[in-house]
Amino acid sequence: MDNLKKAYWQMNIATILWGLTAILGRLISMDSFTLVWYRVVLVSISLLFMPGIIKSIRQLSIKSILLVGGIGILLCLHWVAWYGSIKLSNASVAVSCIACVSLFIAVLEPLFDKSTFQLSNILIGLMVIPGILFINQSLDLNYKKGFLVGIFAALLAAFYGILNKKYTQDIPPNEIMLVQMVCSSLFLTICLPFIIKFNHSSFIFPNKIDLIYLIILSVFCTAIPFNLFLHALKASDAFTTALINNLEPIYGIILAAILLGENKELNSNFYIGTLIILSAVFIHALLNNKSFRKRLKF
Secondary structure: OOHHHHHHHHHHHHHHHHHHHHHHHHHOOOOHHHHHHHHHHHHHHHHOOOOOHHHHHHOOOHHHHHHHHHHHHHHHHHHHHHHHHHHHOOHHHHHHHOOHHHHHHHHHHHHHHOOOOOHHHHHHHHHHHHHHHHHHHOOOOOOHHHHHHHHHHHHHHHHHHHHHHHHOOOOOHHHHHHHHHHHHHHHHHHHHHHHHHHOOOOOOOOOHHHHHHHHHHHHHHHHHHHHHHHHHHHOOOHHHHHHHOOHHHHHHHHHHHHHOOHHHHOOHHHHHHHHHHHHHHHHHHHHOOHHHHHHOOO
16 A cells, blocks of 8 residues: 555544544533643643653754644644534534635645645635535524634634644654644643633533543544544645545534434535535545546646
8 A cells, every 4th residue: 555545544534533523522511612621631641651752752853842833723723713613503514614624725835835826726625615505505504603613713724734734744743743732732721811711611620421522532533533644644735635634524414413413404405515525535536646647648
């Protein structure tokens, strides 16, 4: 199995596990900020038990740690916005917004890399938009505020994907993850007093059920898929990774239907949107296949 095929498998497994995060976000009875604080803290603690990781971190320069940590803070802000979208609407509406990441990356990545805009990336990214609209037409669209917050979360995710790809290529994935999670924990902890000041009931201690969900969220739906994602990102470009991640709305909505009973909101528009997004993923995979491009003389 070559590196590209392995990356596709890693991205798909990571995407399925990430699809569960929306379900868990809906089930956990705390606000988005508190939920993300517990998530990054628990992930940080779990990573500290990995053999040799502290020694490896010490070999990184202060500049690298600050850069990687800053990108990690962008990730935690994306999570806060995304869980905010789930709390304001529902899991299905929130995960459908994630497909916008590919379009944002197609537009923004050339600006960061100072490269030429690729028309094929933009066109395929645009293909995703009708899919999002069809999916959302199949759901309860009364949650407009949650939908807008979800779009903002997708924009933050696009910035994270681009910057992570650009600045972390020479750093092992586990080290990236630990630095980003620890810096996110510190950042959110600094923000915590201000959050509590404006909303006294915002920070709560988890009950037993929430604690179980948080552990599952932190280990099986964060540490493991995050590691897979970072490995895959090194063998692929940010746009390809984001386009594969467009399957997250599909996985997430199917899981929401099974586990949360949201299938009552699904109709033919959902399946049309699913087909559009899957078609975009398939076309992009073909266009990035060297032998296929050679046949088409690309």
